[in-house]
Amino acid sequence: MLNKTKAAFEIRDYIREDLFPHFMCPGCGHGIAMRALLWAIHDLNIDKDKLAIVSGIGCSGRVGAYIDANTFHTTHGRPLTFATGLKLARPDLQVIVITGDGDCLAIGGNHLIHACRRNLDITCLMLNNETYGMTGGQVSPTTTRDRYTTTTPEGNYEPVFDACELAQGAGAGFVGREITLQTPSLKSLIQQGIAHPGFSFLEVISDCTEVYGRKNDLGESPQMVLSQKSEFRSDSYGMIADEVFQPRNVKTGVLHKSDRPEYAEAYQQRITDRVKK
Amino acid sequence: MSEIQIRFSGSGGQGLQLAAKILASALALEGRSISMSQSYEPTSRGGLSRSDLVVDSSAGYPLVTEIDYLIILDQLAVENSTGMIKSGAAVIVDNERVDAPPPGEHKTSTLPLVQTAREVGNIRAANVVSLGAIVGISNICAQKSLLQAIHDTVPSRFVDLNLEAFKRGYALVSANREEDPHLTAVS
Amino acid sequence: MSSVLNLQGNHACALAAIAAGCRFYAGYPITPSSEVAERMSLELPAVDGIFIQMEDEIASMGAVIGASLGGAKTMTATSGPGFSLKQEHLGYAAATEVPCVIINVMRGGPSTGMPTRPAQGDVMQARWGTHGDHPIIVLTPWSVEEVYEQTMRAFDLSEALRIPVVVLIDEVIGHLVESVDMARFKAVKPVERKWADSKKQGFQPYAITEDFVPPMPRPGDGYRTHTTGLTHAESGFPTQDPETGQRVISRLLDKLEHHNKLVESVEQTDCEDAEVVIVAFGITARAAQSAIALLQKAGIKAGLFRPITLWPFPDQSYASATRNARLVLVPEMNAGQLIVEIERYQKDGTSVVGLNRYDGEAIAPQQIVNKVKEVLQNA
Known part of the structure; x- marks a missing residue:
């Protein structure tokens, strides 16, 4: 699919510059994730007119607006439901969901597992910054144990969700994880996820420097992403939810890939063709 | 044509909706207009169940208010119709399942509907036995239309059973008519 | 066939x-x-x-x-x-x-x-x-x-x-x-959506058009617009500007007002000189229709006002249908919801009375007849 003669990636070709300055805080990982996504889209030669970005609510949800495509900023936790309808009605569109850890795993958890189960050809990019940044830094399903948030004043005591294990268990055809610092690897992961015919769940380890980082003395953005680099590695074998790994030692890269039937194809074969016979 | 109100009642799972549906289909073949409604409990089996037909409605109201023909296949359905039965109506109750028919100024007959279904080979055919009885009493439609409606409505492997059930129900009325003057159309 | x-x-x-x-x-x-x-x-x-x-x-x-x-x-x-x-x-x-x-x-x-x-x-x-x-x-x-x-x-x-x-x-x-x-x-032809087909450069997906209905951009057609549940300006992008917020929400609300003729649908039976007007919808209106026939037989001038379009409530048609009414009866299978809207238009000389049932059974024609007679007798 890669067009060798194509011009080099220039982010300005893919963003709505007239909306700048953007809303993201200095040091936020979401912007880098957006860059990696657009880079992947460029390399896959996807027509912007056929690109649909569907996002939920929260900091991750606002990212979509800066992308020069058909962008849909939907409701909290439910972008996958909109994306499901959109993709089924318009199989010609490349549908990419941008969501966050709270959006996708808490309020949208039910939609996530069923989207994985159906395996419809949608790419779901979950930007995990371990907190509800937009509402002031509350605890989320991925907040690391013992960390402070505005709703865990004594430190977080809840176990975390491992989104990738969840997605794989629920049936997603393609599952992967990457940190923002490894932007080329992240871009490559997204590229593979989009190209996979089926539901792709991609967890991006982002960082919320301004709210979460500050509250937990995690340092400025460079320190945060460098510590991510030591915790999240492609040569590792741990999972986020494995409490035995201290410090965390979590695997990145492509975590799961299967050729389960894609939903729309299965629908066509089982339903439409049979009815029309 | 003047309005006729019919109710099939009993407990859930007795096929009352199907009986009404077959009759509605037969009436449609004869160009009659119907309104069919139902009431049932959230359980698929047991509990009060009824299916109502208003044929050639004069006022345009689709629900029964004064029943002309009433089938009761279970005691638990008696109370629900009390107070809605037209004076002079024909009320048919099952001899096994109904001990105390609804009181009032109507013509009550007790027939072995469930027993007849058993003899036909399936207790669940009591609905269509009842249908035979209703048509036998009321002559609301031609037997031919009703038999056609059974063919159109029932899955093919059950057609023969239902045709037999209908005929037996119809015969119950003609066989008992001399002894039971109640088994006549409502005027 | x-x-x-x-x-x-x-x-x-x-x-x-x-x-x-x-x-x-x-x-x-x-x-x-x-x-x-x-x-x-x-x-x-x-x-x-x-x-x-x-x-x-x-x-x-x-x-x-x-x-x-x-x-x-x-x-x-x-x-x-x-x-x-x-x-x-x-x-x-x-x-x-x-x-x-x-x-x-x-x-x-x-x-x-x-x-x-x-x-x-x-x-x-x-x-x-x-x-x-x-x-x-x-x-x-x-x-x-x-x-x-x-x-x-x-x-x-x-x-x-x-x-x-x-x-x-x-x-x-x-x-x-x-x-x-x-x-x-058989012959009914469905209405199709008005799709955007104007210039793509600077396209305003929520522009205030003459009919208050902006043409919709279809993904794939090259408009590449933004859709959001946040209060959005004509451009489709979120706004917190008070003046813009007021303007775009007003346009949204004015849309129905502007198309009132298309949206409204009512059915009136014998309301012209009715002293008793029954306002009802759904199965309750079927009962009311039977009831007015019975009431008319008993010499009571009764009519039925049926708002097929329930919202927006057809207030002007309602006012005209009840101009001669002494009694407006609102039977409904709830504890009194439609009547709250009706009471807003109540005028001197007309009493608005509810007939409510919420036991899981439909309201029967005779119930309506009895209620009307009871209210008239006690008036």
Whole structure:
């Protein structure tokens, strides 16, 4: 699919510059994730007119607006439901969901597992910054144990969700994880996820420097992403939810890939063709 | 044509909706207009169940208010119709399942509907036995239309059973008519 | 072959949707509306449509909006508890002006209530169930034939005005089977959405147009617009500017006002010189129609005012229909919801009286007759 003669990636070709300055805080990982996504889209030669970005609510949800495509900023936790309808009605569109850890795993958890189960050809990019940044830094399903948030004043005591294990268990055809610092690897992961015919769940380890980082003395953005680099590695074998790994030692890269039937194809074969016979 | 109100009642799972549906289909073949409604409990089996037909409605109201023909296949359905039965109506109750028919100024007959279904080979055919009885009493439609409606409505492997059930129900009325003057159309 | 069919209300709804051009249905099972979904799952594949049973009511409504954003005519069906869950996305559809049709086959409430029994308890939920000021159209058929007619009309209004339309059916009508002559629906031509076809550069997806309905950009056509449930300027992008916020919400609300003639539909029977006007919809209006015939026989000048379009409430037609009325009776299968709206238009010399039933049974014609006589005697 890669067009060798194509011009080099220039982010300005893919963003709505007239909306700048953007809303993201200095040091936020979401912007880098957006860059990696657009880079992947460029390399896959996807027509912007056929690109649909569907996002939920929260900091991750606002990212979509800066992308020069058909962008849909939907409701909290439910972008996958909109994306499901959109993709089924318009199989010609490349549908990419941008969501966050709270959006996708808490309020949208039910939609996530069923989207994985159906395996419809949608790419779901979950930007995990371990907190509800937009509402002031509350605890989320991925907040690391013992960390402070505005709703865990004594430190977080809840176990975390491992989104990738969840997605794989629920049936997603393609599952992967990457940190923002490894932007080329992240871009490559997204590229593979989009190209996979089926539901792709991609967890991006982002960082919320301004709210979460500050509250937990995690340092400025460079320190945060460098510590991510030591915790999240492609040569590792741990999972986020494995409490035995201290410090965390979590695997990145492509975590799961299967050729389960894609939903729309299965629908066509089982339903439409049979009815029309 | 003047309005006729019919109710099939009993407990859930007795096929009352199907009986009404077959009759509605037969009436449609004869160009009659119907309104069919139902009431049932959230359980698929047991509990009060009824299916109502208003044929050639004069006022345009689709629900029964004064029943002309009433089938009761279970005691638990008696109370629900009390107070809605037209004076002079024909009320048919099952001899096994109904001990105390609804009181009032109507013509009550007790027939072995469930027993007849058993003899036909399936207790669940009591609905269509009842249908035979209703048509036998009321002559609301031609037997031919009703038999056609059974063919159109029932899955093919059950057609023969239902045709037999209908005929037996119809015969119950003609066989008992001399002894039971109640088994006549409502005027 | 005869064009007359014995058709169930819920099935009529599904067939009408197909005839209106609906090609996407997402739903979740709930009594007493499930037959709509079941029928759609049978009918849609044959016309290259998509049926999907989603994981919950919220998801069904989300999928319906997503498919409509993609360009499909879409529908979902539910009942009271499910309708409550759909409200979040109903608000999104209203705010972003995405056409979609929502069928609500009402059952007893509150909460899980009486799933198999009829009620009319969602009058206010249909109007005000989602938060904020928003326009919405609610249609209330009273027969199986009218379920077909009004479901088709719901699609037409929704597509023409870019607005969610709710068809409020009660369990009696949803499950009622009636003989329907389909002949008159053969020639009906559905309304199609107004798609954007102007210049792409600087396109304003929510521009204030002459008819208050901005043409919709179709993904893939090159407009690359932004859609958001946040209060958005004409550009489609969020705004916090008070002046812009006031202007765009006003346009949204003015849209229905502007198209009032298209939206309003009422039926009046013998209201001209009626001393008693009964206001009712759905199965209750069928009872009221029988009741006015009985009342007229007894020498009482009675009429029926039936708001087929329940929301926006047809206030002017109502005022004209009740100008000579001494008594306005509002029978409804709830504890008194429509009457709250009616009372807003009450004038001197007319008393407005309710007749309410919420025991899971329909209101019978004789009940209405008795109530009218009782009120008149005590007047």
